[in-house]
Amino acid sequence: MCDIIWCKKDLGDGKVCDTVNYLDPYCFWNWEGKVACAHCGTVYYIHMIQGHMYAGPDEKPGEKPDIYPLYADQPNNGYFNYLPGIEGRTRPYTCLPRHIYLGKADMVKFSIRGRPVRGWRPQPPSAGIAGSQGFFWDIEKLSPEVWEEYQERIRKGEVKDW
Amino acid sequence: MDWEKEIQKLKVCDFEELPGPKSKEELEEMKMPFEDYCKRVFDPGNEFVKPEALKGIRWMSTTMYIFTPHSVANLAELGAECIKIEMPRMGDPMRHTSPFNEAYLYPLHDTRPMTGTGLGFTNANVNEYFITLDYHVPEAKPIFYNLVKMSDGLTECYRHGTFDRWKQGYRHVMEINPRFIYVWGGGFGYGPKIFGGSYDILGQAHAGLASITGCHEDMGGHATKATNWVIDWYSGTQITVAILAALYWRGKTGLGTMIEFSQVQAATRMMGYAAPLYGRFGIVRQRWGNWDTQLCVHGIIMTGKVDFPDAQNPQDRFESRYVMVSAFQDADFQELCNVIKKPDLYSRYKTHKERVGAPAQIEIYKAIEDWAADKTRSEVVRILREAGILAAPVMNDREVYECEHYRLRGTVRWNDDPLFGDILIHSGYSTGLMSKTPRRHRWQWRPVGADNVKIYHELLGYPMSKIQELYDKNII
Numbered sequence: 001m002c003d004i005i006w007c008k009k010d011l012g013d014g015k016v017c018d019t020v021n022y023l024d025p026y027c028f029w030n031w032e033g034k035v036a037c038a039h040c041g042t043v044y045y046i047h048m049i050q051g052h053m054y055a056g057p058d059e060k061p062g063e064k065p066d067i068y069p070l071y072a073d074q075p076n077n078g079y080f081n082y083l084p085g086i087e088g089r090t091r092p093y094t095c096l097p098r099h100i101y102l103g104k105a106d107m108v109k110f111s112i113r114g115r116p117v118r119g120w121r122p123q124p125p126s127a128g129i130a131g132s133q134g135f136f137w138d139i140e141k142l143s144p145e146v147w148e149e150y151q152e153r154i155r156k157g158e159v160k161d162w
Numbered sequence: 163m164d165w166e167k168e169i170q171k172l173k174v175c176d177f178e179e180l181p182g183p184k185s186k187e188e189l190e191e192m193k194m195p196f197e198d199y200c201k202r203v204f205d206p207g208n209e210f211v212k213p214e215a216l217k218g219i220r221w222m223s224t225t226m227y228i229f230t231p232h233s234v235a236n237l238a239e240l241g242a243e244c245i246k247i248e249m250p251r252m253g254d255p256m257r258h259t260s261p262f263n264e265a266y267l268y269p270l271h272d273t274r275p276m277t278g279t280g281l282g283f284t285n286a287n288v289n290e291y292f293i294t295l296d297y298h299v300p301e302a303k304p305i306f307y308n309l310v311k312m313s314d315g316l317t318e319c320y321r322h323g324t325f326d327r328w329k330q331g332y333r334h335v336m337e338i339n340p341r342f343i344y345v346w347g348g349g350f351g352y353g354p355k356i357f358g359g360s361y362d363i364l365g366q367a368h369a370g371l372a373s374i375t376g377c378h379e380d381m382g383g384h385a386t387k388a389t390n391w392v393i394d395w396y397s398g399t400q401i402t403v404a405i406l407a408a409l410y411w412r413g414k415t416g417l418g419t420m421i422e423f424s425q426v427q428a429a430t431r432m433m434g435y436a437a438p439l440y441g442r443f444g445i446v447r448q449r450w451g452n453w454d455t456q457l458c459v460h461g462i463i464m465t466g467k468v469d470f471p472d473a474q475n476p477q478d479r480f481e482s483r484y485v486m487v488s489a490f491q492d493a494d495f496q497e498l499c500n501v502i503k504k505p506d507l508y509s510r511y512k513t514h515k516e517r518v519g520a521p522a523q524i525e526i527y528k529a530i531e532d533w534a535a536d537k538t539r540s541e542v543v544r545i546l547r548e549a550g551i552l553a554a555p556v557m558n559d560r561e562v563y564e565c566e567h568y569r570l571r572g573t574v575r576w577n578d579d580p581l582f583g584d585i586l587i588h589s590g591y592s593t594g595l596m597s598k599t600p601r602r603h604r605w606q607w608r609p610v611g612a613d614n615v616k617i618y619h620e621l622l623g624y625p626m627s628k629i630q631e632l633y634d635k636n637i638i
Binding site: 108110111112113115116117118119120121122123125126127128129130131132133135136137139161162 | 265266267268269271272273275276277278294564569576578579580581582583584585586605608609610611612613614615616618626629630632633638
């Protein structure tokens with residue numbers, strides 16, 4: 001599922017923006033806010049509910065965008081495109097694990113039985129010469145806040161065997 | 163000489179005083195029940211106190227994805243020292259795959275703090291040491307050859323002939339190490355399609371397996387790919403079988419072997435009677451879905467109600483309604499017909515020969531599903547089992563995880579991975595138990611180049627300054 005905003009903004013001199021702005025599926029599953037066209041910068045208000053465009057896109061001249069599209073291209077102009085991560089036009093794609101419905105970044109720190117699992121990033125650097133690594137994840141030293149949370153879970157009896 | 167006295171002098175212990183049975187009858191008496199015996203000799207969870215069958219074997223793995231890596235993971239789980247060689251900073255492309263791009267474990271490498279290794283990498287590289295080497299540049303050749311000298315074999319998966327072109331194929335490495343066992347695994351092997359690459363799906367499709375998987379088009383089905391990469395896992399295991407045979411042969415002759423393993427070829431073995439059927443009658447085997455072409459009743463049916471209507475997980479909520487039923491013996495089939503209140507069905511299809519025909523199967527399975535239309539999966543299973551008929555629910559991952567049978571046998575278990583934390587695994591523990599030299603799981607994987615110092619310095623003896631220099635040049 002990936003919705004788009006096809007910007008038809010008149011740029012003057014008979015030119016039309018004609019840019020397809022692609023919205024990342026997860027962020028826009030349930031989302032309300034303003035997105036800027038990657039090419040002309042026109043700001044659009046949209047409101048998406050469960051992946052459907054409930055309201056918008058409506059132009060909001062003079063307002064600041066909340067977010068940029070992930071990727072944009074111009075199919076009628078030889079597929080000229082803006083790749084993800086161009087400052088001021090598109091936003092970077094960071095592959096964050098997300099909640100399947102809410103689109104909220106949800107990086108795993110504990111397994112389903114409540115013990116630490118290294119599923120979040122960035123991890124602190126821990127390699128030695130030429131990228132070598134030891135055989136032990138010293139969680140207490142490398143990620144003390146997760147270790148603390150783990151101790152709290154143990155105290156609450158949330159850590160199980162299965 | 164008084165032999166009795168002499169023997170008494172030589173004795174270090176007395177048989178009568180030794181623990182254990184003293185007669186055949188006593189032995190029978192002392193035997194523990196078979197169930198307890200099995201628990202004791204296999205002892206799931208205590209694999210690490212036992213010896214490893216392949217300890218002493220060192221294997222190189224210049225492999226990618228699942229198929230060829232899995233052939234080495236099998237060796238590593240059995241105790242071989244396996245060295246996975248990856249491209250510097252990047253690693254195996256399979257590290258960068260994850261179900262729907264969402265499940266990763268970090269870190270991959272310190273230079274790439276935002277990149278992890280995806281769960282797609284699971285089970286294919288267990289227990290291995292991970293080094294990096296860009297082995298096709300000239301400066302890396304001596305390092306590669308040094309590893310060949312000190313290893314028993316190698317598995318690679320490049321396009322056929324690539325290693326030969328890079329002067330590191332079998333013809334070259336056998337001159338360095340005549341005992342070397344060399345495995346090429348890939349799509350087609352030599353022949354008209356030598357340049358073709360391979361993926362599991364290609365194996366399933368090109369070997370004809372997908373054409374006989376799934377339901378017939380008349381029943382709304384299509385040629386179907388098994389969701390998981392079954393041909394990759396299967397072919398990898400077949401390579402391991404070949405490696406073990408090659409090791410045995412080397413033990414007798416002292417010579418290595420070249421193993422050339424075509425993935426599409428391997429998949430044809432899973433086609434069963436398809437080839438002889440065609441050869442005899444000119445009939446092309448067709449799909450028969452969840453039923454069976456040789457046995458009836460012996461298939462999976464759908465019930466009308468699910469077991470977990472309020473569950474959050476869709477696999478539980480919508481799909482917990484399939485049951486495997488087997489009642490192909492006459493008496494079982496008669497009982498099944500009584501249970502579903504269709505005794506006439508039995509009177510019409512009294513013999514297996516009559517039941518196994520296609521029109522009969524369609525009628526029989528429909529009758530069973532009609533009967534199950536107002537029942538849940540567990541009701542159907544309970545009723546059939548009470549009638550003495552073999553029936554089992556089609557379980558999903560969660561149910562496998564919660565199944566007592568698997569827990570008891572250690573098939574599915576939690577592993578405190580030394581670098582990545584709490585991971586639920588099956589891997590080697592699902593491949594059969596061995597009383598003396600069981601498989602074991604140490605770690606799922608390690609970061610890219612995590613063992614560079616261990617292998618290049620501790621094994622090959624390169625000074626640390628050289629390792630740093632190679633690393634700075636992106637050779638390792």
